Amino acid sequence: MTDNPTHHRFQTAYEGKPPWDLGRPQPPFVEVADQITGSVLDAGCGTGETLRMLRDGFKPAYLGGFDLSAEALARAREKVPQADLYESDICDPAIKVDNLDLLISLDVIYIPGLARALPGLKRLSAKLRSGGLCVLNLPAYNWLYSTHDIAVHTSQRFVARDLIQLLEELDFEVEILSYRLCLLFPLVVLKRLPGILKPRSAASVARSDLHGTPSKPLNTFLYGIVRAENELISRGVSLPWGSSVFAIGKKR
Numbered sequence: 001m002t003d004n005p006t007h008h009r010f011q012t013a014y015e016g017k018p019p020w021d022l023g024r025p026q027p028p029f030v031e032v033a034d035q036i037t038g039s040v041l042d043a044g045c046g047t048g049e050t051l052r053m054l055r056d057g058f059k060p061a062y063l064g065g066f067d068l069s070a071e072a073l074a075r076a077r078e079k080v081p082q083a084d085l086y087e088s089d090i091c092d093p094a095i096k097v098d099n100l101d102l103l104i105s106l107d108v109i110y111i112p113g114l115a116r117a118l119p120g121l122k123r124l125s126a127k128l129r130s131g132g133l134c135v136l137n138l139p140a141y142n143w144l145y146s147t148h149d150i151a152v153h154t155s156q157r158f159v160a161r162d163l164i165q166l167l168e169e170l171d172f173e174v175e176i177l178s179y180r181l182c183l184l185f186p187l188v189v190l191k192r193l194p195g196i197l198k199p200r201s202a203a204s205v206a207r208s209d210l211h212g213t214p215s216k217p218l219n220t221f222l223y224g225i226v227r228a229e230n231e232l233i234s235r236g237v238s239l240p241w242g243s244s245v246f247a248i249g250k251k252r
């Protein structure tokens, strides 16, 4: 595991509060969570927010998660001691159960990139039962690559077509496919523009723009927009652009 180049960088990120750790499950996932039962595996579970929600809301028969970062897993174990949590690499994952009902991987594959992750994803999806769900969230558009991506170790950003091809290759039917942060997308582009124009600054000085929270009223307003979008997505609306791309596939 430790020969994976991402490993040490993520250990460092988890020495503080990593910028992607919202302290709650990722919003798009919350909106579709009522479809979930049975055995669940979170590939790249981070500090376990999604697993905590699953435990509290759905009590799946098997709740498992792995991550490359031992520090992230230590925090996940504190939150969700009931879960089977272990250190593993999505590119070559240890898999402990057959007949999974749900495979989640939220904002992980973009780090090693699809070419490296694909063999592991194939092995993971082979463990899903027919009708089981795969939930993916990934950052959108390579042209949006900025200093933020250097800070969070992005190898690749994605478009909707990439997710269609990936799900097809893994033998899933696409149930839901949408970009996210559609309405706020112009603001995201504007904010990232300096970092897009000058993206290759040294990793040591690059900083994620997820750091820092806006004032509470503004944050509540922005989160309201995101929730409304997620509600639409969960009803099958496909938003045409956004800063990330979200998909749910159903295993054939």
Ligand SMILES: C[S@@+](CC[C@H](N)C(=O)[O-])C[C@H]1O[C@@H](n2cnc3c(N)ncnc32)[C@H](O)[C@@H]1O
Binding pocket: 006, 010, 020, 021, 022, 026, 043, 044, 045, 046, 047, 049, 050, 066, 067, 068, 069, 072, 088, 089, 090, 091, 105, 106, 107, 108, 111, 112
């Ligand atoms: C942006 S965080 C997302 C965490 C979590 N999925 C969430 O939604 O909060 C990315 C996570 O992927 C993990 N990671 C990076 N490369 C990985 C790999 N090759 N295999 C497994 N986990 C990896 C990192 O340690 C980190 O916890």
